[in-house]
Amino acid sequence: MSTWFTEKQTENFGITAKIKRSLHTEKTDFQQLDMLETEEWGNMLVLDDMVMTTQKDEFVYHEMVAHVPLFTHPNPKNVLVVGGGDGGVIREVLKxxxxxxxxxVEIDGKVIEYSKEYLPEIAGKLEDSRVEVKVADGFMHIAESEDDYDVIMVDSTEPVGPAVNLFSKGFYEGIAKALKSDGIFVAQTDNPWFKADLIRQVYSDVKETFPITRVYTANIPTYPSGLWTFTIGSKQYDPLEVSEERFHAIEAKYYTKELHKAAFALPKFVRDLTE
Amino acid sequence: MSTWFTEKQTENFGITAKIKRSLHTEKTDFQQLDMLETEEWGNMLVLDDMVMTTQKDEFVYHEMVAHVPLFTHPNPKNVLVVGGGDGGVIREVLKxxxxxxxxxVEIDGKVIEYSKEYLPEIAGKLEDSRVEVKVADGFMHIAESEDDYDVIMVDSTEPVGPAVNLFSKGFYEGIAKALKSDGIFVAQTDNPWFKADLIRQVYSDVKETFPITRVYTANIPTYPSGLWTFTIGSKQYDPLEVSEERFHAIEAKYYTKELHKAAFALPKFVRDLTE
Known part of the structure; x- marks a missing residue:
């Protein structure tokens, strides 16, 4: 008898993956945390029954969150990651x-702990000397920051549970304050097939706060619909206007400098959400 | 009690969709055909347990198969669709x-019959006066054609069952012969997450036959991994060199002229399959 993990991505649709065994399961102070060993995707981190990352496809999300804003900013010295306790975005930032x-700034220390144990190639760089790890509320950290960061990346869960505040207009205003005068931020903003209203709302809210607002996409097979969006708010630098000289070689499996720009060419029905 | 249809996209991973009811099930001369009414995707055509198309997301595949080669060719008068019995590609071609x-040229008349009945907004244009429908073997039709077509589109099932021949080098050589001297063809070539070897092999075979060979992608949520590839072989026209004047307005939900070019900017791990 085999066991399968099924994520209902909507009430009526989902993905299902064969699991070898459960590595850890725990109700933390913030959410249900499960670490599964799957046949197809390697180890898989699941929070509140939603796939957060897997060893096989994690590179897409982490590369695309990190490299698009970091190559857009001409000199990103001080970077903040809100959420992202698995450490994957940090690993890419350090490149x-x-x-x-x-x-x-991750609210749930258990995510960090078990990512280090079961996703070492993702979380390993959290020990790097350039990294400071704070187990704290990202919303509060942003509220207390001012003119501090060149780039902020919001690597949150979906807007349920602990991440609800991270999809609010007040949060984006806080990010604008926490950024330097030429700062840029990016947030994961779910998928256009099942969460079109969310993308439209976030785009509208960010646009009211930042002079440059843009949406790009990436294919993440274990996320709902396989098409993920990221929304950028920028005070000065346009991700579509990065000069050729700015790009430098980087070890990546998904990101390329051609894709940096192409990822902003949205399918018509997604572009419509930004108009 | 609710019923769910599950497609195992690999041995260890799949999608699952809640179904309202089965509209039709039949073992045809070529394959198992199921038409399901689903909650999330509307009516869904399933062949040999693989999702072929759904009312909700069909536009992506059909638009991207048709419009990329048709806008690449400066004057596509005579078009052949191999497979595609649901009629979706034909609908886009007629735009x-x-x-x-x-x-x-569809090998299985039952696909046409039940698409007309249960997917009328997809199959409806098969009755258009510009369309000729042949229930016949696409491989043989290609073998018997010479210097006939401006554009050929291969809208096949996966390379199992009746479509095995449609992924062979001999077939691509036949297509080259069936095309006019400036002809272009496109084939759906599966996904890079689970079928990397197939993409690499097709690319290599097409490249040995056509001077211009290119791969592009689109997001299709009900197909394995959500990231689908299409391979183009062209005798003369490069899909990346389409002039701005060639594009004309077209009713579409996915395709845009910006995406026409951006879709060829491949993720690094996909680009590697073409090198």
Missing amino acids: HPEVEKATL | HPEVEKATL
Whole structure:
């Protein structure tokens, strides 16, 4: 008899993956945390029954969150990651030599703990000397920051549970304050097939706060619909206007400098959400 | 009690969709055909337990198969669709006023019959006066054609069952012969997450036959991994060199002229399959 994990991505649709065994299961102070060993995707981190990352496809999300804003900013020295306790975004951030300090603010210390144990190739760089890890509320951290960061990345769960505040207009205003005068931020903003209203709302809210607002996509097979969106708010630098000289070689499996720009060419029905 | 249809996209991973009812089930001369009414995707055509198309997301595949080669060719008058019995590609082909004749060669007449009944907004244009429908073997039709077509589109099932021949080098050589001297063809070539070897092999075979070979992608949520590839072989026209004037307005929900080019910017791990 085999066991399968099924994520209902909507009431009526989902993905299902064969699991070898459960590595850890725990109700933390913030959410249900499950670490599963799957046949197809390697180890898989699941929070509140939603796939957060897997060993096989994690590179897409982490590369696309990190490299698009970091190559857009000409000199990103001080970077903040809100959420992202698995450490994958931090790992990608550290590939940029300009980055002097990367701060991770994750509300749930258990995510960090079990990612280090079961996703070491993702979380391993959390020990790097350029990294500061804070187990704290990202919303509060943003509220207390001012003119501090060159780039902020919001690597949150879906807007249920602990991440609800991270999809509010007040949060984006806080991010604008926490950024330097030429700062840029990116947030994961779910998928256009099942969450079109969310994307439209976030785009509208960010646009009221930042002079440059843009949406890009990436294919993440274990996320709902396989098509994920990311929304950028930028005070000065346009991700579509990065000069050829700005790009430098980077070890990546998904991101390329051609894809950096192409990812902003949205399918018509997604572009419509931004108009 | 509710019923769910599960497609195992690999041995260890799949999608699952809640179904209202089965509309039709039949073992045809070529394959198992199921038409399901689903909650999330509307009516869904399933062949040999693989999702072929659904009312909700069909536009992506059909638009991207048709419009990329048709806008690449400066004057596509005579078009052949191999497979595609649901009629979706034909519907998109007919949006191009240059097209004088569109021939559909589908091996399984039952696919046409039940698509007309249960997917009328997809199959409805099969009755158009510019369309000729042949229930015949696409491989044989290609073998018997010479210097006939401006554009050929291979809208096949996966390379199991009746479509095995449609992924062979001999078939691509036949297509080259069936095309005019400036012809272009496109084939659906599965996904890079689970079928990397197939993409690499097709690319290599097409490249040995056509001077211009290119791969592009689109997001199709009900197909394995959500990331689908299409491989183009072209005798003369490069899909990346389409002039701005060639594009004309077209009713579409996915395709845009910006996406026409951006879709060829491949994720690094996909690009690697073409090198």
